Amino acid sequence: MTHQPKNRHLVPILDQLPNAHVLVVGDLILDRYTWGNAERISQEAPVIVLRADRRETRLGGAANVCSMLHGLDARVTCAGVVGADRSGDELQGKLAEDQISSALVRTDPARPTTVKERFVGRANARHPNQILRVDSESRDPLERAIEQELMRSIRASIAAYDAVLISDYGKGVCTSPLLRGTIDACRIARVPVLVDPMRTQDYGVYRGATILKPNRIETELATGGTIREPIDALRIGTRLCQQLDLAAAVITLDSDGMAWVPRRGPGCIYPTRARSVYDITGAGDVALAMLGLCWAAHIDPEDAIQLSNVASGIEVERTGVSKVARTDIRQELLNAARPGTEKLLTRDQLAEFGDRQRQRGRRIVFTNGCFDLLHIGHVSYLADAAAMGDVLVVGVNSDASVRRLKGPSRPVITEGDRAAILAALQCVDGVVVFDEDTPLAAIETLRPDVLVKGGTYAANQVVGREIVEAYGGEVCVTGVVDGISTTRIVDSLEQRDAGKHQQPIASLHSGWRKAG
Numbered sequence: 001m002t003h004q005p006k007n008r009h010l011v012p013i014l015d016q017l018p019n020a021h022v023l024v025v026g027d028l029i030l031d032r033y034t035w036g037n038a039e040r041i042s043q044e045a046p047v048i049v050l051r052a053d054r055r056e057t058r059l060g061g062a063a064n065v066c067s068m069l070h071g072l073d074a075r076v077t078c079a080g081v082v083g084a085d086r087s088g089d090e091l092q093g094k095l096a097e098d099q100i101s102s103a104l105v106r107t108d109p110a111r112p113t114t115v116k117e118r119f120v121g122r123a124n125a126r127h128p129n130q131i132l133r134v135d136s137e138s139r140d141p142l143e144r145a146i147e148q149e150l151m152r153s154i155r156a157s158i159a160a161y162d163a164v165l166i167s168d169y170g171k172g173v174c175t176s177p178l179l180r181g182t183i184d185a186c187r188i189a190r191v192p193v194l195v196d197p198m199r200t201q202d203y204g205v206y207r208g209a210t211i212l213k214p215n216r217i218e219t220e221l222a223t224g225g226t227i228r229e230p231i232d233a234l235r236i237g238t239r240l241c242q243q244l245d246l247a248a249a250v251i252t253l254d255s256d257g258m259a260w261v262p263r264r265g266p267g268c269i270y271p272t273r274a275r276s277v278y279d280i281t282g283a284g285d286v287a288l289a290m291l292g293l294c295w296a297a298h299i300d301p302e303d304a305i306q307l308s309n310v311a312s313g314i315e316v317e318r319t320g321v322s323k324v325a326r327t328d329i330r331q332e333l334l335n336a337a338r339p340g341t342e343k344l345l346t347r348d349q350l351a352e353f354g355d356r357q358r359q360r361g362r363r364i365v366f367t368n369g370c371f372d373l374l375h376i377g378h379v380s381y382l383a384d385a386a387a388m389g390d391v392l393v394v395g396v397n398s399d400a401s402v403r404r405l406k407g408p409s410r411p412v413i414t415e416g417d418r419a420a421i422l423a424a425l426q427c428v429d430g431v432v433v434f435d436e437d438t439p440l441a442a443i444e445t446l447r448p449d450v451l452v453k454g455g456t457y458a459a460n461q462v463v464g465r466e467i468v469e470a471y472g473g474e475v476c477v478t479g480v481v482d483g484i485s486t487t488r489i490v491d492s493l494e495q496r497d498a499g500k501h502q503q504p505i506a507s508l509h510s511g512w513r514k515a516g
Contacts, residue, residue, distance in 0.1 A: 010310075011333050013303050014326060020296035021075040021160065025182055026062030026167030026174055026196075028080040028105070029114045030091045033058070038121030038131060048131055050121050059094050060116055061285075062167035065196075068289035069165075070098040071323030072311075074296075077161070079104035079154055081142060081173050087113035104153050108146050111138040114171050128361040141175045151181040158185045162296035163192045165288055166209070170198035176205045183208045192295045196288045197222075203244055211295065212240060213250045213288055230256045230269045237261025250305065252287060252312070260305045270305050272313050286324050287312040343423035345393070345432045347445065353430055354446045357391050366448035368395030368439040370402050371418050372411040379425070381454030384478040386427035388450045393430040394422050395439040404437060438463045447471065454478045 036052040059067045062080055069076045078100050082088030084107050091113060095102045114137040121131045142150070158164070164186050168174040186193035187208055194211040197203060203222045206212055216227050225236040230253055237249040241263040251259040253269075261267035290311040294304030310332050311324050335342035345353055357364050367385045371378055371394075386392040396419050402411040411418070419431045434442050443451065443464040451468040457477050459465065465475045 010303060010307060011330060013299060014307060014330055014333070017073075017293060017297050017299070017326070019073050019075055020162040020293055021077070022069050022292055022296055023077045023079060023104075023154070023157075023161040023164045024062050024066045024069065024167060025079040025154065025164065025178075026065070027114060027169035027171035028063045028078070028082055028091055028173075029059075029061030029116055029169065029171070030063070030087050030094075031058045031060035032056075032115060032117040034117070034119045035128065036119075036121060038123055038129075048121060050119055050131065057090060057094070059091065059098075061114065061169045061171070062173075063091060063095065064285045065165055065167045065289050066095065066100045067098055067323060068286045069293065070100055071325050072289060072293050073326060074289075074293050077101040077104060077157075079150060081106050081108050081111070081146060081150070083107070083111050083113040084109040085113055087115050087136075104150065104157070106146055106150050108143065110143060111140065111172070112136055114138075114169075122361045128359075137171055139170065139172050141172045142178070147175055147178055151178050154178075154182055155185040158182075158189045158191060161191055163194065163292045165292045166193065166195040166206075167285070167288065168196065168198040170200070174198070174205075179205045186210075192292075194288060194292050194295060196284060203240070206246075207244045208246075209244070210247045211250055211291065212244065212246050213252065213284075213291065214240075215252045215284060216254060219251050227251075227253070230259060230271075233259035234261055234267040234269070237267060238263075248301065250291065250308075252284065258287075258305055258309050260301060262301070268302070270302075270309055272309050283312040283315045286315045290329075343428065343430050344419055345430050347432065347434070347442070350393075350430075350432055350442060350445045353393070354448075362391050363389035363450065364446065364448040365389035365392045365450045365452055366395065366439075366443060366446055367392070367452040367454065368397075368434075368442070369454070370397045370406065370411060371422060372402060372406070372413055374418075374421055377454070381452075381478045382422075382425060383427050385450075385452040385454070385476075388452060388476060391429045392427055393432065393446060393448065394428055395442045396422065396431060396433045397437075398433050398435040401435055401437055440464055440467065443467050448473060450474045450476060452476050452478060 033056050034052050035054040036050045038048045039051050040049050042049050063078065066076045066078045078095055082091055082105060088107060092102050092105060117134040118130050119132040120128050122128045166174065183193055192210040194213060195206045195209045196213050197206055197218060199218050199221060201221055214222065219236055220226055223236050223239060227233050227236065233251045233253060237251050237259055238261055240246060240249045241261060246263060248262045253259060257269060257271040259267060259269050287308045290308040291304055294307060307329065310329050314324050314328050314332055354364060365385050365388050396415060399411055399415045415433050419433055422428050423431045432442055440463060444467055448468065451462060451464050451473060453462045459475050459477055462475050468475055
């Protein structure tokens with residue numbers, strides 16, 4: 001069974017989610033990123049030369065699940081192990097920055113903090129791609145003394161949590177005894193325990209969990225089955241539930257969405273909206289976080305799956321790992337209820353939109369106009385503008401602005417409808433309405449790479465040229481379609497309308513003369 005969700009009802013459910021207290025147990029990872037331009041091949045060896053321009057550190061693994069929960073307004077406690085090293089200190093410092101309790105984080109001097117270092121290159125200053133990852137880690141199981149201490153601490157505090165999430169990345173923290181002790185403690189305390197398993201052929205260590213959340217490949221490896229079609233996940237998921245004494249399995253199916261498979265009763269496939277996938281890193285973590293928060297609040301499973309689906313969908317549209325906030329999910333749900341509105345931007349959203357596109361290495365193009373009565377000239381020049389970059393944002397004069405520029409009889413079409421019509425064009429990626437006579441404020445906020453104007457202007461006559469060129473951007477002018485303009489169309493309609501009124505009057509006068 002495939003469920004086609006209608007997400008509007010999820011907004012109040014999302015808004016009313018409590019700030020539950022969630023424990024996350026698992027492998028803590030520190031993610032380092034080095035960004036730069038991949039300029040050339042080295043003369044020393046056949047390798048890419050990366051000219052670094054930005055470095056950042058983020059929480060990864062189970063620590064990222066904690067971060068995602070914090071972004072969703074949960075109260076979070078973290079349980080895991082770090083090394084007695086600088087990376088371990090940095091990881092715990094970042095947990096503290098997010099107000100995540102590390103009361104159950106233990107230090108093991110015998111093992112390093114797990115670090116994944118990624119090098120991300122942009123070709124021609126755009127299109128970032130990961131070109132190398134360097135892992136520093138130990139996969140050995142925890143020393144028994146630390147394992148026992150961590151397990152005692154978890155079991156002693158288990159009743160304080162509304163849900164427990166286990167994030168197993170196979171780095172040695174989630175040993176069989178630790179998993180068994182945690183899951184058994186949760187069952188006794190009636191605290192739901194959700195598991196994102198490691199890639200392994202033996203899922204027996206997760207027996208008795210409330211929810212198991214493997215992805216497609218992990219499910220196939222653990223069961224020996226094949227998921228060729230989403231419906232196959234229902235059959236395999238049922239087998240997992242029966243063999244492992246699970247309440248349910250949630251199998252993530254990448255572009256096919258998620259499969260919800262309860263131990264008893266029919267399962268269901270929840271498809272996801274088609275998206276531009278930039279980076280799958282973190283999608284599984286945010287899905288687990290959202291599911292855990294919903295289970296902690298006793299949300300209906302169908303609604304929990306859909307909210308999780310939306311959250312992970314937002315994550316894959318972003319480069320690297322970044323928090324998905326409740327406000328992000330709420331906006332996504334509202335946009336889905338009104339197709340096309342996801343492209344409509346407020347002035348406050350414009351800067352964030354621009355920053356997000358630049359993080360993805362995308363070239364931003366901006367143009368503006370009244371766009372009253374959209375015609376072939378508009379469509380032609382918008383297509384030309386879109387071809388000059390990766391993302392086209394269109395500024396639209398508000399109704400008040402159009403009246404000041406064109407006179408009291410304009411606009412013919414209101415600003416909301418004009419913006420919606422532009423947003424419906426495939427070549428347009430964002431639309432913002434501005435109330436000033438010029439788009440200067442919008443340009444300063446967005447900081448586009450290319451400023452485009454359609455018409456017979458010279459480049460030095462384009463409003464905003466000085467701003468864009470000052471930071472190294474380009475200014476371009478496209479051509480026009482001869483004989484086509486909104487003013488001509490409006491004048492033509494007025495003349496035609498006047499002619500229709502004159503003809504009946506003349507005919508009536510003629511009839512009177514005959515009757516006389």
